Amino acid sequence: MEKSRIEYLLKKIEEQTSNAGEEQEKILENILKRNAETDYLNKFLHGQTDKQLFKKYVPVVTYEDIKSYIDRIIDGEPPNILTTETITEFILSSGTSGGEPKYVLSTADCSQKRTSIPMLMEAVMHKHIEGLDKGKGMYLLFSTPDFDTPSGLKARMFSSSYLSSPTFKTTLFKIVTTPIEIILSLNKPQSMYCQLLIGLIRRHEVLRIGTIFASTFPNCIKFLQDHWKDICSDIRTGHLSDWITEPDCRTPMSSFLLEPNSELADLLEPIFKNESWEGIITKLWPKAKYIDAIVTGSMSQYIGLIDYYSGRLPIISTFYNSSEACFGINMEPLNKPWDVSYTFLPNMAYFEFIPVDKESPQKAQKLHFNGVSNEESIEKLENGSAQIVDLVDVKMGQFYEVVVTTLAGLYRYRVGDILKVTGFHNKSPKFQFVERQNVALSIDRDKTSEGDLSKAIKAAEIEFEPHGFLLTAYSSFADTWSIPGRYILFWELKLRDSNTDRLKLDSNTMEQCCRRVEESLDFTYRLYRKMNLIGPLEIRVVKFGAFDELMNFFVSRGAAPLQYKTPCCLKIKEAIEILDSRVVGKFFSNGNLA
Incomplete structure (x- = not known):
């Protein structure tokens, strides 16, 4: 990339982030002017384009809420059901979180925004390396x-x-x-x-x-x-x-x-x-000089494996993207993988944020949006009402679920990602990806999120690392058929100093791993374990290559190999059976939790 091109792109980033509020106002105004007469928006706004009316009357939705509209367009009805823009294609989600892919409308404008992100990130990389x-x-x-x-x-x-x-x-x-x-x-x-x-x-x-x-x-x-x-x-x-x-x-x-x-x-x-x-x-x-791959969220389980094979080259997560919209880029690419934050680019979409109470996750996950006004539709948390906020109004250290509005027919759409504000680049916030909403293990009133499980497994690694083992992949599911129900983790292990897949697993070590995971989970889980309302956690070690077969299964169902993410929590019976058929050892947490 030529130096003049790098300087031009870096200048564009600075301009965009310095005027984040104005850029957000401009993009929402553009979306409403173009699409106010669509069947969907007209139902709520009656042709009006005022931002406050949009925020008051247009509901916050999930994919299931708008699926019928998208299905009609897939079947050949005019796209002005949702957007006046020309639809160029449907973008499919990876399909591994919920089991089935989602269809997202795409336009020329959306495609241009998607492809601009790697170009901007390339300029950032040339600046730092x-x-x-x-x-x-x-x-x-x-x-x-x-x-x-x-x-x-x-x-x-x-x-x-x-x-x-x-x-x-x-x-x-x-x-x-x-x-x-x-x-x-x-x-x-x-x-x-x-x-x-x-x-x-x-x-x-x-x-x-x-x-x-x-x-x-x-x-x-x-x-x-x-x-x-x-x-x-x-x-x-x-x-x-x-x-x-x-x-x-x-x-x-x-x-x-x-x-x-x-x-x-x-x-x-x-x-x-x-x-x-x-x-x-x-x-x-x-x-x-470095490894370029997204290692945030569920991908963080591969950090140790990449470190092992790469000789601890820097791992750089470059940008934050989804099938629904582009979000931002990593302006500090040399930060450690665990400290990655993404600076949101305010010209990519119109962003809103639902506050999430991480201290009371079971309440945060119950946030429901069936009504048409914020006051009527958002359940109250213990510390007051969960007021949806704009991009420039998020608070440092707070957790939010991101909501997007795009030119391609998504209006106040819940992406399902939970983010934490870690700072600001000029006036645009930087977010750390925390977890996917509602991807959790649960037996009773316990709620173990993807992030919580990842931290607990990380804490358990101290038990097997002295034995020369490396965790190469993991997943889990909630076994609710047992009495009492319990968490079951699938682990794929290998020896650090050998490529052999013949492992000698020490029962005491693996049982201690089970216990370490349990001790690292939250108060509710430990309380229910102590009351015997949740059974002892089980780790099932699978043979090397088992997670390749799991990926092949999801690819056969339509997931893209390049977009595939190992599900943190399995909910599809066939997927569980694939790993279960390759188990080489089963271990349980012993004793009672303190």
């Missing part, structure tokens, strides 16, 4: 099939929409090692093989390694373990393996496997043959 223009990034990116809806419009995942965008094809694509044809190939194994092979052939050009979500990394490491011999053979002979048959993969590879390179193969083979793969990323790509 020198020399990025001297090489490329090995980004592991994968496309998924789209499909036609009855309306004639295509439906596809956000990642596929982004990879197919003109911005990626003409601008951002220039920073990656892999040809666009291979990235867009729908054969993921062949695409992954070729991306890794090219990355190794061009290893001294690679200055950064990345993907979108951190969950892709374990899958790629496992793939390398299974295919490194073929990769080294291809490099040694200068001939691509015969099992790569897709033209989109095979044809571009002719530009990289020009001749045999036994010298590179001889260099790589001892690295792959090493009993321990700790730090293997920096051994394979010695000039890599």
Whole structure:
């Protein structure tokens, strides 16, 4: 990226965040002027465009509240049910939180905003890390099939929409090692093989390694373990393996496997043959400066694994995005993964925030919005009414659920993400992602959030780390069939100093892990355990690779590999059965909690 371009983009960020309030007023005014006559808004505003009327009469909604409108557009009715803008496609959510993907309307304006985020973040990265223009990034990116809806419009995942965008094809694509044809190939194994092979052939050009979500990394490491011999053979002979048959993969590879390179193969083979793969990323790509992947929220479980394989390269979560809207970017990319905050960009959408009482999560989760006015529809918390606030009015240290209004027909839509205000960049707030709303374990009146579970498991790692184990993935479910019900955690473990999947699990250590998790959960859980209203927590250790099978299951149901997030809490019977069939050890918390 040219210096003048970097300076221009950084200046735009400063202008936007310095005028956050004005930008928010402008974008809401634009949305209402364009869409006041739509069937949906006209029902509440009767053609009016006043902001106060919008906030008073337009209800705060979830996807289920507007699903019937979206279904009508999918079936071919005119989009002016929700928006006067031309709908270009439907963006599908990842579908792993609730089990089924959601359809989100997309317009040219929405697409432009989505693709501008990586460009802005690229400018921020050049500001903080020198020399990025001297090489490329090995980004592991994968496309998924789209499909036609009855309306004639295509439906596809956000990642596929982004990879197919003109911005990626003409601008951002220039920073990656892999040809666009291979990235867009729908054969993921062949695409992954070729991306890794090219990355190794061009290893001294690679200055950064990345993907979108951190969950892709374990899958790629496992793939390398299974295919490194073929990769080294291809490099040694200068001939691509015969099992790569897709033209989109095979044809571009002719530009990289020009001749045999036994010298590179001889260099790589001892690295792959090493009993321990700790730090293997920096051994394979010695000039890599950082890992680029989202490791906030449920992705935080992969931080330890990435540290292990990367030799503790900096891990940078670059931006905060969703299928519904773009939110913000990480203006302090060199912060530790646990301290990541995202600066909201006020020109992306109109943002509102529902205060969340983290001290009384069961009350916060009961917030209900069936009425049409804030005073009538928001239940009272102990400390007063939960008044929805604008972007510039959030308070430092407070927790909120984000609500978005967009040009693409979402009005006061609850995204379901819980955020914490950690500061401000100029006049725009910085938020730390805390958890997904309503993704929790619960047996009785206990409410264990995604964030609480993550912290409890983190506390338990101290028990098995001295034994050389590394937690590579986890999930959970609430077993309400047992009497009393109990929490069950699935853990995938590996040895730090070996690639063998044969683990010798010490019962005392694992039982102590169970107990440590329980001791780290909240007062309500511990009280109910003490009263025997919740049974002893169980950890089921699964064999290495079990979570790859879980991902394959969700991909088969429509989730995009590049957008896949391992569900923190499983609610689908088939998903639980996949992990249950691969259990190699079961352990329970012993004794009573104090």
